[in-house]
Amino acid sequence: MPRWRSARKTGTFDPPPFLAHCVSPNPPSRGRHQRPGEAGSTVSLELENLLDNLNLIANNDHLAGADGQNGLKNDTGAALRFITCGSVDDGKSTLIGRLLVDSKAVLQDHLAGVQRQGETDLALLTDGLSAEREQGITIDVAYRYFATEDRKFIIGDAPGHEQYTRNMVTAASSADAAVVLVDATKLAWSDPALTLLPQTRRHSLLVNLLRVPSIVFTINKLDAVADPDVAFANIRAALTAFAAAAGIAVTAIVPISALKGWNVVSGHPGWCGYSGPSLLQILEKLPNTPAEVDQPFAFPVQWVEKPQAPTLVASRTALPPEGAASSDTSQGRRVFWGRVATGAVAPGQQVRVLPSGQTAVVAQVLDHARQPGHVNAGHSAGIVLDRELDVSRGDWLLAGDDTGQALQATRQLNVTVAWLDDEPLVPGRAYWALHGHRWVKARVQRIVHRLDVNTLAEDSHATQIDPNGIGHVELTLQEPVATLPFAQSRALGAMVLVDTASHKTSGAVLVN
Incomplete structure (x- = not known):
């Protein structure tokens, strides 16, 4: 018999490829990635609703019976x-x-x-x-x-x-x-x-x-x-x-x-x-959207797990149950957790850290159950590097130069934008851009054209893009990001623009 369940803003899961970076509503801390707004503030209610709606799409276990069979x-x-x-x-x-x-x-x-x-x-x-x-x-x-x-x-x-x-x-x-x-x-x-x-x-x-x-x-x-x-x-x-x-x-x-x-x-x-x-x-x-396994490896760091002191671990926990993975799988090194956006990751693979540009070799890969192995696009992973590097939430681990698939970072982007703000988009305005888990300042350099949804005509003389409008604009970022055209990668080709003052979600950006 068919089964059904309903949900409205409940449940968690690995977020989908487009806007998968919007996992946490918390803006970046002060420091290298300046926080949008005052200390302790959060991103707008609109963005939180956006994140909540994305988190509704749960995994297939929601459709399994009590015995775990569908x-x-x-x-x-x-x-x-x-x-x-x-x-x-x-x-x-x-x-x-x-x-x-x-x-x-x-x-x-x-x-x-x-x-x-x-x-x-x-x-x-x-x-x-x-x-x-x-x-x-x-x-x-x-x-x-x-x-x-x-x-x-x-x-x-x-x-x-x-x-x-x-x-x-x-x-x-x-x-x-x-x-x-x-x-x-x-x-x-x-x-x-x-x-x-x-x-x-x-x-x-x-x-x-x-x-x-x-x-x-x-x-x-x-x-x-x-x-x-x-x-x-x-x-x-x-x-x-x-x-x-x-x-x-x-x-x-x-x-x-x-x-x-x-x-x-x-x-x-x-x-x-x-x-x-x-x-x-x-x-x-109908087919499901295939995972982007054939694209170059890209991994947005969502969370950094710091190694615990052995004495603290011993005082707090007993030995792991038989068959369970040891909590010391990282051998004292930090574990970088997130979801593989594109490609795949396995031990021995060279990676490059963005924005620092430093390189390292993957020493170990953990899946969501902390079991070692390799992980493909669309799945959660914990990555341990062979040496300590300055990597924090918002950074990206990318395919190294030795793979022949290295992604190039850029500050200039030619994008299509679906404008969601109540205020129109105008050239010269600055916004926060969210790419992966990384916040970067972005400025609209110019409007290339605005699309008329009725006639499909492209107005190259447009001075603004009105609410719910669609247009083609040029963005300049404060720091370089690694992207692919959205037609090639939902994960690497998408960004969200957030108003710097109100923290409203202003636009969905698709890289051309």
């Missing part, structure tokens, strides 16, 4: 993380509710709790905040976990309102797939030259910019139009033309009725002239 007949491995997005009131929460109900992933007592005037309000299965239920909208990102006989899923219900675009970016940053909903009743569906809604275009552009591997368009509420066949044909043509102009690779375009359940879990053959698989059948076949 019970799937055709288990494909890792859970598929996907989000629903699109314009406001397009039926995103209702679609997720329908997926949960029709896949028998909702208990009867919980289903009875979302009754309104004798009818089941499927949207309430994901809208958990009181403000969401009162207003009938989605504000925060709500996550749901469920499984079918063939696949495990983690669903992120992203808000459609323009003012909550930052929450949608958070959800999309770690997604394997995006389901973009289009409300047929809001469009001039009988017109072959119909225009899509701005927020539909914006969300489609954002998930494409964030390199979400699979993008599925679903045309919803076709049961509420006079001629669903014509509506589906015209809207599908508009989506296809827009995607081609924007460079978006479309996985599928599916006609659905989230309210009635048509083509959501089970197919509705022949409706709207569509005889393809249902949405759930498509999702069950």
